[in-house]
Amino acid sequence: MIKFDLQVSLSFLEALLPYLGKVLRETSGRFAGERFALPKSGDEDLNAAWREGLIEDGRADRLTFSRLLGNPKLARGQVEIPVDDVDDVLRGMTELRIHLREHGLKSVNDEDLENGRIQIESLQQNVRIAYLGYILLAEMQERLIQEVS
Amino acid sequence: MCLLSAFPLLENSLLCIPSFLNLIISSLFPETETLPEVDIQEQDELLRPWKVLVVNDPVNLMSYVVMVFRKVFGYNETQATHHMKEVHELGRSVLWIGEREQAEGYVYQLHRWRLQASLEKDD
Numbered sequence: 124m125i126k127f128d129l130q131v132s133l134s135f136l137e138a139l140l141p142y143l144g145k146v147l148r149e150t151s152g153r154f155a156g157e158r159f160a161l162p163k164s165g166d167e168d169l170n171a172a173w174r175e176g177l178i179e180d181g182r183a184d185r186l187t188f189s190r191l192l193g194n195p196k197l198a199r200g201q202v203e204i205p206v207d208d209v210d211d212v213l214r215g216m217t218e219l220r221i222h223l224r225e226h227g228l229k230s231v232n233d234e235d236l237e238n239g240r241i242q243i244e245s246l247q248q249n250v251r252i253a254y255l256g257y258i259l260l261a262e263m264q265e266r267l268i269q270e271v272s
Numbered sequence: 273m274c275l276l277s278a279f280p281l282l283e284n285s286l287l288c289i290p291s292f293l294n295l296i297i298s299s300l301f302p303e304t305e306t307l308p309e310v311d312i313q314e315q316d317e318l319l320r321p322w323k324v325l326v327v328n329d330p331v332n333l334m335s336y337v338v339m340v341f342r343k344v345f346g347y348n349e350t351q352a353t354h355h356m357k358e359v360h361e362l363g364r365s366v367l368w369i370g371e372r373e374q375a376e377g378y379v380y381q382l383h384r385w386r387l388q389a390s391l392e393k394d395d
């Protein structure tokens with residue numbers, strides 16, 4: 124079991140975890156990688172199998188990640204993940220980050236997002252919560268990668 | 273490629289014309305199935321080297337990209353970091369070159385990790 128504590132305030136988590144759970148449910152049945160270049164555009168069967176495979180794999184990742192989000196310990200800042208679930212959770216977080224980037228953070232440009240040069244106060248409420256969720260997921264990913272490295 | 277390329281003197285002869293060669297084979301071995309030209313082309317295509325490319329994206333963390341390269345290609349920390357920096361600084365990196373089937377497998381795995389990967393012929 125991988126265990127670590129997040130260095131974020133509990134009120135922050137209290138506001139963000141339900142939001143992330145909601146966004147995760149919105150991504151159900153989709154795959155953020157739909158924009159990826161498929162290997163053989165002329166072969167429709169291969170493309171369909173490729174896409175279906177990714178959607179199916181993405182579903183498994185989301186399910187595992189939703190278990191983490193639903194764990195009451197997470198609301199107290201404690202992350203606990205079975206070792207076998209780590210890859211799924213990491214991918215699930217990425218899925219969610221891509222979704223946030225493409226929807227909630229559509230109005231923010233790539234460079235500002237990458238460099239963290241964003242004035243939170245200047246963002247609209249819905250963009251602000253998407254940005255904070257995006258950062259929280261990055262923090263969790265970074266910590267998890269450190270723990271398993 | 274001509275089947276007789278191992279025999280330099282015959283390489284440029286009529287025997288190297290695929291249809292002529294097929295004719296000889298089918299007359300010598302009537303039950304031998306000769307592959308249609310299109311299949312030969314496809315085989316040729318599959319055997320040509322292909323590149324597995326990853327392009328930069330603004331979402332994934334550097335540590336995440338390094339970890340994925342290590343998991344998918346078995347690279348060590350230094351190699352994986354080198355490719356991650358190439359992606360970050362130059363916009364793209366060639367991660368692997370080889371047969372198409374294996375390259376497709378790698379691209380699928382990279383897509384599964386939500387990295388922007390693609391296949392390209394290695395010319």
